[in-house]
Amino acid sequence: MANDHANCSEESNRTHEYELAFVHENDIAGIAAIHAASFDDAWSGAMVRRILSMPGTFGIVARQIRQCSIAGFALGRVAADQCEILSLAVDTQHRGVRVGGLLLDGAIHQAAEGGAETLFLEVAEDNNVARTLYHSRDFAPVGRRPNYYVRKDGTSAAAVTMSREIGVGSVRNSA
Numbered sequence: 001m002a003n004d005h006a007n008c009s010e011e012s013n014r015t016h017e018y019e020l021a022f023v024h025e026n027d028i029a030g031i032a033a034i035h036a037a038s039f040d041d042a043w044s045g046a047m048v049r050r051i052l053s054m055p056g057t058f059g060i061v062a063r064q065i066r067q068c069s070i071a072g073f074a075l076g077r078v079a080a081d082q083c084e085i086l087s088l089a090v091d092t093q094h095r096g097v098r099v100g101g102l103l104l105d106g107a108i109h110q111a112a113e114g115g116a117e118t119l120f121l122e123v124a125e126d127n128n129v130a131r132t133l134y135h136s137r138d139f140a141p142v143g144r145r146p147n148y149y150v151r152k153d154g155t156s157a158a159a160v161t162m163s164r165e166i167g168v169g170s171v172r173n174s175a
């Protein structure tokens with residue numbers, strides 16, 4: 001994982017075109033913009049910064065190699081032996097080329113580095129692309145909260161809680 005935002009072509013954890021790095025202050029506005037384009041409850045840059053300042057929290061961004069703008073992000077929090085994926089989203093222009101898979105693999109790796117044994121996340125029941133992604137990384141449904149997400153258009157969707165053990169599932173090379 002690249003640590004240095006200044007060198008945007010630094011090599012590590014690459015797909016053919018994308019690489020991962022830890023979130024840098026310069027990425028916060030881009031994360032907020034992708035979040036706003038992806039979810040009804042947009043997180044401001046200040047909120048993203050506040051989340052990242054919480055103990056045990058990590059943030060990963062994917063960017064196209066040699067580009068400084070980000071293509072997606074994953075935020076997670078490790079507490080004791082558990083990690084929650086707090087948010088994961090890919091810029092609309094970069095979807096469908098496995099950036100989400102790269103970010104999720106990076107988050108799983110980071111959770112393991114932080115000592116987590118179990119991963120959790122919540123996803124809208126009707127979010128088929130995200131559920132496909134999580135299923136491909138061995139997450140399985142463990143709970144359901146009806147009408148959890150209420151959208152701006154008035155519709156609602158259940159939240160499905162998904163979980164996987166760190167040691168038993170796969171982390172792909174998202175090439």
Ligand SMILES: CC(C)(COP(=O)(O)OP(=O)(O)OC[C@H]1O[C@@H](n2cnc3c(N)ncnc32)[C@H](O)[C@@H]1OP(=O)(O)O)[C@@H](O)C(=O)NCCC(=O)NCCS
Binds near residue numbers: 095098127130
């Ligand atoms: C969910 C999201 C992160 C996926 O990112 P992505 O980079 O487009 O996904 P990937 O290209 O890595 O594909 C992930 C899986 O979904 C499948 N997929 C991708 N686009 C798809 C589509 N339009 N329809 C059906 N399946 C699709 C892929 O086949 C892939 O499965 P595979 O690895 O078994 O081949 C992205 O769509 C997104 O940001 N959505 C809005 C925010 C969101 O819903 N976040 C998750 C909240 S819990």
